[in-house]
Amino acid sequence: MHIRQFAERATLSAALGLSLLGFGITTATADTSTSLPISSYRDIAVDAAHQHVFLSDPFGGNVVVTDYVGQVVQQFSGEAGAWGMALSSDSRTLYVALRDAGEIAAIDTATLQETARYDTGTGAGAYAGPTSLALAGGKIWFGYSTDTWNGALGSLDLNGAQPVVTRGQGLDTFRGAPRLAATPQHPDTLVAAESDGNYATVAVYDVSAGQADAQAKRVNPGPDGCESLQDLALTPDAGQVVVACAAAHYHQVLRTADLSDDGIYTTSWSPSAVAIAPDGTVAAGVRGASGPDVQLFTPGNSTAFTAWDFPPPSDYATTTLESAGLAWAPDGSRIFAVTEDSNSSSLTLRVLNHPQVATTVTVQAPASSPRNQDLTLTGKLKASVGFGAGSTVDIWRLDDPAAGEGTLIGSAPVAADGTFSYTDRPRAKGDVQYTVQYYGDARHAYAYGTVTVNITSD
Known part of the structure; x- marks a missing residue:
């Protein structure tokens, strides 16, 4: 059942005597869902300039491009271990972490052609290559594993005549490749978080001086703790980070300054994804079977104002939201959600049009x-x-x-x-x-x- 509450449109009465000729009211369009030609998923990026959505397929080595209604317009193959992605501030370039190649690929968003690859020097594979990307401090930051038990941060600087890669930052902090989060409004703040399936470690860095200077660190954060971290997102003002931890009963909010508890968003068991719009609206999703799959919250309000519950494909199957499977269109008009059918393991891109x-x-x-x-x-x-x-x-x-x-x-x-x-x-x-x-x-x-x-x- 789709639990959206659409707002009624107000109209002027004739008594006002005001002519509304030429005035247009935006009409909410129906949600859409499209089957994806990939069998694995890790990250999503939205390009508002060209109205494209990019999805990574690590085990198939693909990057899929769709339009704003979910129709596939391009598919890149040969992207070995395509994992995390980050879009440049001018929307001209999409950067893709290629874990199984130990590289970062650059894709021109206008021509949809790969234009460059940069060797990170990390080595390649599950316990080496880059997995998560974020743009902060004028550089491309990446999370990677140094071995089977440790992770670190690296950066790629493309501002000079030659690319410069720096590795080995944030050592002795993470037990695997960390996930990264940043916000363009406060580009000098970088948040990294990792979970080995037990307790997550979250750290905040100031990257304004070109290196990752630790500002705060916390292990197993939140009132419920954070086991099996699935996703994280930084608020536009960089004042809070919202974490989705599978073993928690709601999405947990941490104050960026010291990573202390700073509230919750009331969802349900097994949070799996979180995305924050430029105006601060929080989209929070869960993988659990109870309650809505995706809910929207105004900043600081723990009660959702609208929600979606995805219908099961059949009586004996479920539809579940993928880890890190949510992204906003930058204008806030819609949300993109990646779901999986438990019967076939097929993936679907759902376009959730935000009701007025x-x-x-x-x-x-x-x-x-x-x-x-x-x-x-x-x-x-x-x-x-x-x-x-x-x-x-x-x-x-x-x-x-x-x-x-x-x-x-x-x-x-x-x-x-x-x-x-x-x-x-x-x-x-x-x-x-x-x-x-x-x-x-x-x-x-x-x-x-x-x-x-x-x-x-x-």
Whole structure:
């Protein structure tokens, strides 16, 4: 059963007298699912510039490319042990960790051609080659194993005339190749975490000086502990890291500064994946059979505001979310999820279109104000999902509400907390009605609010 709660769209009543000709409301599209031509999976990357999704197939040695609805458009073979991936900040290059080749491949995202390979010097294979990638501090960082019982961090610097590889950082910290997480808003912070099936080790590094300077470290973090780490994600402000640990009963939040416990997201047994949108919305997924497979949370709110439960393929089979099997489209309009059919072990890419959430607009103004004097309107947008940079509202003025005709007098920026203000200087006497319109976006429904002010003599 699909447990999505779609927001109803608000519309202006005829009494407002505002023409909405030319105004478009984004329509939520249906979710899709597509069978993938691969038999293993490790990582996913989303390229918004070309609307492509990249998926790695380590045991088949492939990288598959789909469009935003899940249709396969390209498949790279010969990518031995394709494991972790990272997209450059300009979306021009996808970097792929090739564990079984001991290399990092570079793929041009416009031409979908491999353009280079870089030897990491780690050696190749299960206990040597690079497995996880992250872009931080102007370098490509990779996690790798030094032997069967230890892991470390390395970096690839492509800023000079020749590639420079540095290895052997974070030694004596990890018992295997660590997973990495970074965020473009705070590029000098790198988080690494590893689990050998027992207790995970999480470490935070400052990489601004070119090397991994340890800032915090914790073994078996979280109120439930962290056995069998499956995934981790860093919040856009780099203030928190969310971990998905298979033996826990919920997704656990750690404060990046010292890795102390900093809350939970209430999911269910066996968390397997986590992805965080640029506005901080958390997508948390589980592999367990109880409860929804994927849930969405606003930052700091432990209760989900929407969820998906994937239907089983048959009465005697289950559909499970893959480890690290979630990724956001950068505009927050959809989530990509990789699932497995227990009957056939076949993999599916599911495109989960984010439903627009209900949005309200409140407007405040003085009950009366002199004409030809500044009059300030204040207000706030409210929704269960935050508002990104660049959001605006339009302000309409009806000098005679009975006449039913209005004028668009300006627009106002919306702050991150949803507040806005606008100053007008009305000239007509009598009741003046102000209407504030928010046109919505991929994640918020259209909304409006009104207020009437009595304009008096000078």
